[in-house]
Amino acid sequence: MSEKRFSKKHEWVSIEGDTATVGITKHATEMLGDIVFVEVPEQGKSVEKEGQAAVVESTKAASDVYSPISGEIIEGNKSIVDDPGNVNSDPEGASWFFKLKVKDKSEFDSLMNKEEYDKFVAENPS
Amino acid sequence: MEVQKTALYNYHKNLGAKFVSFAGYEMPIQYKDGIVKEHISTRTYAGFFDVSHMGQFFLEGDETLAVALEKIIPADLQSLKLNHSKYSFLLNNEGGIIDDLIITKTPKGFCIILNAACKDNDVKQISQILDTKHKYFLDNNLSLIALQGPKAVEILEKLIPGVAKLKFMTGDYFKFDDENLYITRSGYTGEDGFEISIPNLKVEKLMKFLNENKVHPVGLGARDTLRLEAGLCLYGHDLNEKINPIEANLKWAIAKRRREEGGFNGWEKIKDLITNGSEKKRVGILPEGRIIARENTKVFSETGDEIGLITSGTFGPSVNAPVAMGYVNKDFAEVGTKIQLEVRGKKHGGKVSELPFFKKSYVK
Numbered sequence A: 001m002s003e004k005r006f007s008k009k010h011e012w013v014s015i016e017g018d019t020a021t022v023g024i025t026k027h028a029t030e031m032l033g034d035i036v037f038v039e040v041p042e043q044g045k046s047v048e049k050e051g052q053a054a055v056v057e058s059t060k061a062a063s064d065v066y067s068p069i070s071g072e073i074i075e076g077n078k079s080i081v082d083d084p085g086n087v088n089s090d091p092e093g094a095s096w097f098f099k100l101k102v103k104d105k106s107e108f109d110s111l112m113n114k115e116e117y118d119k120f121v122a123e124n125p126s
Numbered sequence B: 001m002e003v004q005k006t007a008l009y010n011y012h013k014n015l016g017a018k019f020v021s022f023a024g025y026e027m028p029i030q031y032k033d034g035i036v037k038e039h040i041s042t043r044t045y046a047g048f049f050d051v052s053h054m055g056q057f058f059l060e061g062d063e064t065l066a067v068a069l070e071k072i073i074p075a076d077l078q079s080l081k082l083n084h085s086k087y088s089f090l091l092n093n094e095g096g097i098i099d100d101l102i103i104t105k106t107p108k109g110f111c112i113i114l115n116a117a118c119k120d121n122d123v124k125q126i127s128q129i130l131d132t133k134h135k136y137f138l139d140n141n142l143s144l145i146a147l148q149g150p151k152a153v154e155i156l157e158k159l160i161p162g163v164a165k166l167k168f169m170t171g172d173y174f175k176f177d178d179e180n181l182y183i184t185r186s187g188y189t190g191e192d193g194f195e196i197s198i199p200n201l202k203v204e205k206l207m208k209f210l211n212e213n214k215v216h217p218v219g220l221g222a223r224d225t226l227r228l229e230a231g232l233c234l235y236g237h238d239l240n241e242k243i244n245p246i247e248a249n250l251k252w253a254i255a256k257r258r259r260e261e262g263g264f265n266g267w268e269k270i271k272d273l274i275t276n277g278s279e280k281k282r283v284g285i286l287p288e289g290r291i292i293a294r295e296n297t298k299v300f301s302e303t304g305d306e307i308g309l310i311t312s313g314t315f316g317p318s319v320n321a322p323v324a325m326g327y328v329n330k331d332f333a334e335v336g337t338k339i340q341l342e343v344r345g346k347k348h349g350g351k352v353s354e355l356p357f358f359k360k361s362y363v364k
Helices: A026-032 A078-082 A105-109 A114-123 B010-012 B035-044 B063-070 B119-129 B152-159 B200-212 B221-228 B256-261 B268-275
Strands: A004-006 A011-015 A019-026 A035-039 A050-057 A062-066 A071-077 A099-102 B016-021 B025-030 B047-050 B056-059 B085-091 B096-106 B107-112 B134-136 B142-148 B170-174 B181-183 B193-199 B280-287 B298-301 B306-316 B321-329 B338-343 B347-355
Touching: A011 A105, A019 B256, A035 A078, A078 B063, A099 A105, A105 B200, B016 B321, B025 B221, B035 B134, B035 B221, B056 B063, B056 B119, B063 B119, B085 B119, B096 B119, B107 B119, B142 B152, B142 B200, B152 B193, B152 B200, B193 B200, B221 B306, B221 B321, B256 B268, B280 B306, B280 B338, B306 B338
Parallel strands: none
Antiparallel strands: A004 A011, A011 A019, A019 A099, A035 A050, A050 A062, A071 A099, B016 B025, B047 B142, B056 B107, B056 B134, B085 B096, B096 B107, B142 B193, B170 B181, B181 B193, B280 B321, B280 B347, B298 B306, B298 B338, B306 B321, B338 B347
């Protein structure tokens, strides 16, 4: 898969052509604990950069998932809705949350790369 | 106020516990395994819980002690047999629940296990109804360990022979390492098991034995999912000073003699509610699908009228579905009644369910 970029809210995004794939980071799943519920956006919905796009719930609490970039939803990942535990097992691979049609590629470029994100996590433990 | 720690704090830390501030204590919410695994291993094997933050309150006195306590506790304490325990509560003058508790008859009087967040106020409330000849103290030199699960009895019997003979909601003294431990067959998970009252200085020794027997520690996170599946109330959420035992569907915990004779705080009101019914009632609620209805989720009727509020809600790992409890208007309290739950601004279906969500048979 192509290069991933990361947000401060612990989402990752990768881009192929004008399609972006968004998910939550392994670090995010470790903070959340066992994931038991996922809600993904419907096809055709417009999302703004840093706007609420999906929901993830662990046994402990509900959290919003934000879209790191703006665009129009192409697809939500049904498989994690049906089996939310998959997010814990493969958060940065098969258990992506949604794909969207990229509006402005520069939003992607402004996100953190892997090295910067790892540093950010190390400096902001929770 | 300074944050308090139990005697096992460092032990939890070394096991990789994540801590949360709870009732003034730094308590483990989960360990490395996570809430779901901790929950399942308690249901299928056994788990232990450090519940030393709870108050172990001892009362000593003659037969007038039971009479005095009956003013604030609606259990039949005068005929409670030695080493027998009852689930009950402290009541205020309006019949509201100040705390829920387990009270056990001991040779010298009673022992009451109190919720951590309530214990200081509880002691104040109880002390006001006692006579000067009654003695009382919160024992902070004791830890309290709950060992819960289908293998609990087999495992503890190896260390402390005789505990297997205890029936549910009874207790006794047992020898362990030159100490006399008070052990009850009880718990708050819907599983068979024990609560072990043990001096702080000996508690790590007990932990070592449990570890050797592959019993893993369980945090407050799984304690919450376990008790909710078992239909048990959490004080401060499902119960508070404005809720009375009739609304809370806990009439069974008021002894028959006490219901008839009264003589406890709020009896007039409770008697009226027993006869005429309460406006709202605590019920189990099963949301449809996987939607989790957490505390403070509004409950609506099928026709859209607001009829209640969720007081506890999570995903039940053993039920493998979301589970909740809350209070609804009496007209909607019947099992099977279809309701709606407002989650993130959208209404989702659900129904009133029987409690508990997860059934287990206790050893009687």
